[in-house]
Amino acid sequence: MILLEVKDLRTYFETEDGLVKAVDGVSFQLQHGETLGIVGESGSGKSVTNLSIIRLIQEPPGKIVSGEVILKGQDILLLPPHAVRKIRGRRIAMIFQDPMTSLNPFMKISRQLMEMTQLHLGHTRSQAYEHAVKMLETVGIPDARTRANSYPHEFSGGMRQRVMIAMALSCEPELLIADEPTTALDVTIQAQILELIRKLKQETGTSVILITHDLGVVAGMTDRVIVMYAGKIFEQAKTKELFARPGNPYTKGLLRSVPDPTDEQGKLYQIPGLPPDVAHLKPGCPFAERCERVEEICRREFPPFVELTPDHHSLCHFANEVYAESN
Amino acid sequence: MPSQTETLIAIRDLKVHFKLGGKRVVKAVDGVTLDIAKGETLGLVGESGCGKSTLGRAILRLTEPTGGQVLYRNNDLAHLSGRQLREQRRHLQIIFQDPYASLNPRMTVGQIVGEPLETFRLARGREAEQRVQELLETVGLSKRFIKRYPHEFSGGQRQRIGIARALAVDPDFIVADEPISALDVSIQAQIMNLLEKLRREKNLTYLFISHDLRAIRHVSDRVAVMYLGKLVEIADAKTIYVEPLMPYTKALISAVPVPDPEIEATRQRIMLEGDVPSPINPPKGCPFHTRCPYAIDVCKEVVPQLVEIKPAHFAACVRISPAMPHIEDVPPGSAPGLE
Numbered sequence: 001m002i003l004l005e006v007k008d009l010r011t012y013f014e015t016e017d018g019l020v021k022a023v024d025g026v027s028f029q030l031q032h033g034e035t036l037g038i039v040g041e042s043g044s045g046k047s048v049t050n051l052s053i054i055r056l057i058q059e060p061p062g063k064i065v066s067g068e069v070i071l072k073g074q075d076i077l078l079l080p081p082h083a084v085r086k087i088r089g090r091r092i093a094m095i096f097q098d099p100m101t102s103l104n105p106f107m108k109i110s111r112q113l114m115e116m117t118q119l120h121l122g123h124t125r126s127q128a129y130e131h132a133v134k135m136l137e138t139v140g141i142p143d144a145r146t147r148a149n150s151y152p153h154e155f156s157g158g159m160r161q162r163v164m165i166a167m168a169l170s171c172e173p174e175l176l177i178a179d180e181p182t183t184a185l186d187v188t189i190q191a192q193i194l195e196l197i198r199k200l201k202q203e204t205g206t207s208v209i210l211i212t213h214d215l216g217v218v219a220g221m222t223d224r225v226i227v228m229y230a231g232k233i234f235e236q237a238k239t240k241e242l243f244a245r246p247g248n249p250y251t252k253g254l255l256r257s258v259p260d261p262t263d264e265q266g267k268l269y270q271i272p273g274l275p276p277d278v279a280h281l282k283p284g285c286p287f288a289e290r291c292e293r294v295e296e297i298c299r300r301e302f303p304p305f306v307e308l309t310p311d312h313h314s315l316c317h318f319a320n321e322v323y324a325e326s327n
Numbered sequence: 328m329p330s331q332t333e334t335l336i337a338i339r340d341l342k343v344h345f346k347l348g349g350k351r352v353v354k355a356v357d358g359v360t361l362d363i364a365k366g367e368t369l370g371l372v373g374e375s376g377c378g379k380s381t382l383g384r385a386i387l388r389l390t391e392p393t394g395g396q397v398l399y400r401n402n403d404l405a406h407l408s409g410r411q412l413r414e415q416r417r418h419l420q421i422i423f424q425d426p427y428a429s430l431n432p433r434m435t436v437g438q439i440v441g442e443p444l445e446t447f448r449l450a451r452g453r454e455a456e457q458r459v460q461e462l463l464e465t466v467g468l469s470k471r472f473i474k475r476y477p478h479e480f481s482g483g484q485r486q487r488i489g490i491a492r493a494l495a496v497d498p499d500f501i502v503a504d505e506p507i508s509a510l511d512v513s514i515q516a517q518i519m520n521l522l523e524k525l526r527r528e529k530n531l532t533y534l535f536i537s538h539d540l541r542a543i544r545h546v547s548d549r550v551a552v553m554y555l556g557k558l559v560e561i562a563d564a565k566t567i568y569v570e571p572l573m574p575y576t577k578a579l580i581s582a583v584p585v586p587d588p589e590i591e592a593t594r595q596r597i598m599l600e601g602d603v604p605s606p607i608n609p610p611k612g613c614p615f616h617t618r619c620p621y622a623i624d625v626c627k628e629v630v631p632q633l634v635e636i637k638p639a640h641f642a643a644c645v646r647i648s649p650a651m652p653h654i655e656d657v658p659p660g661s662a663p664g665l666e
Contacts (some may be wrong), residue, residue, distance in 0.1 A: 189602065
């Protein structure tokens with residue numbers, strides 16, 4: 001069953017440098033209970049895509065210029081602001097990379113958690129307090145009842161991220177959007193947080209969109225992956241399929257440029273050049289300048305979104321060839 | 328592989344203790360002994376707050392050590408006076424993590440890369456300018472960029488500028504402190520390859536500090552693992568991945584996500600409980616005992632020393648010994664390292 005459907009989403013920003021098409025024609029579906037990974041480098045549009053879904057784009061300079069974001073038959077982009085506020089936090093929750101800047105430093109942890117359920121579920125103070133303690137226990141905060149009365153600065157980075165997850169899940173949302181949730185954390189803490197998200201997802205059946213630049217995290221956590229570059233979806237496939245048979249030169253390059261600990265050393269594959277300046281995209285494929293199998297048509301014409309299998313698509317003039325070579 | 332015969336930098340019982348007022352002391356680096364061989368890349372890995380950056384800075388005396396020695400060319404860097412230290416420092420350089428904060432925004436690329444030439448009176452005027460142009464080309468930047476300012480560059484390009492600046496004085500030894508952490512994945516590979524190329528061409532020796540174990544494995548000949556101010560394991564890069572001995576290293580390596588869904592689906596992780604303890608009040612005995620799945624009572628008392636458990640493979644854990652290197656095989660409750 002489809003939970004969320006994004007159709008031809010376009011979010012543009014007016015900057016001094018010109019119009020930046022941060023998200024330019026993104027479409028995808030998310031099934032109930034599914035974890036979708038969105039990978040890309042900085043500026044690829046992965047975060048803006050998700051901020052657009054919950055209508056958190058600051059206007060100006062940003063604007064969602066077109067598209068549909070359909071949550072169970074209802075287009076979020078057409079709703080009035082008060083209706084969107086009822087979805088945000090209640091039906092779609094979000095956790096961000098930096099838990100310090102997402103928590104209010106002046107409020108006790110308990111109050112911040114209580115706000116959620118008092119607002120969305122109509123809890124009384126005491127109900128909300130008990131629920132907050134229960135949520136802190138769920139995410140593995142030791143001695144939760146005492147710690148609920150602490151302030152964010154009294155927690156370590158990993159603990160703050162647990163608090164963020166507790167807050168995000170306190171209203172049992174249908175969708176959790178996690179934007180680089182472990183990037184600011186150490187590896188042993190990252191492993192704990194990822195394990196926690198995995199466990200809670202199993203228990204609650206929440207769908208997850210996981211935004212990350214780390215292909216290792218994607219491999220372990222997701223069912224399906226979207227690879228973004230320059231505001232476009234470059235490739236979309238089931239996770240296993242994407243890693244085993246990438247159908248896009250950019251994905252292929254990304255996969256090859258991650259050092260494999262089990263491999264012998266030697267020169268690491270590198271994608272040449274720099275990510276494109278999204279404000280000044282040339283016609284043709286945005287990856288053409290850096291692509292190792294570029295041909296004349298790539299610089300001239302924008303590539304088609306080729307269907308390789310019913311659930312594997314790639315934005316490339318030579319998608320079929322690249323896919324065949326991957327075998 | 329470089330020959331591991333000649334030691335370039337010998338670190339002896341190096342300590343950096345920061346006084347916090349009262350009786351509180353942070354032992355950021357607490358008795359580190361380490362040899363760095365000429366021509367090798369030594370990877371230094373650990374989680375935030377373990378003291379790896381402080382160790383790197385203390386070697387160059389950018390942070391003042393509070394005890395111990397750093398021996399380089401028959402000098403003890405930790406105790407040299409101003410002028411002598413400056414002379415030696417020419418041979419020792421550093422590349423920083425944040426390419427945005429480590430370049431003066433009011434200086435052009437030419438000035439930034441040329442400044443060390445001036446400071447050490449290595450070149451002037453036209454000669455200096457030519458040298459700067461060469462340096463830019465060495466690190467893969469166009470010499471046309473010489474009059475531009477740092478803000479005009481991307482993160483990866485700025486890191487290249489920082490590398491050119493470090494190379495300006497023709498150093499022997501470079502501390503690379505998280506040089507790729509702030510960069511995009513596709514750019515990380517470029518910078519790692521550049522550093523490797525420069526090492527070969529210029530016969531450099533690196534201390535490569537990173538929390539990224541995949542990168543450390545790729546660039547290093549040997550790896551040293553640090554936890555709460557102490558080195559807990561040293562071995563060659565492949566060995567430490569395939570056969571880590573110290574329980575912390577085992578957990579650290581098992582926590583790294585592998586970019587392969589098939590492996591991720593089946594692999595067993597060693598999950599550590601809790602956070603890294605505060606370095607202000609570190610645990611007594613083995614610093615890792617609070618999180619260690621193998622800890623026994625004696626670990627709370629005895630501070631383990633780095634012992635050569637296997638040839639060229641050192642680990643600090645009382646529960647293993649050269650006769651019983653694998654902790655899984657050690658009988659419960661016994662500490663062969665103490666016998």
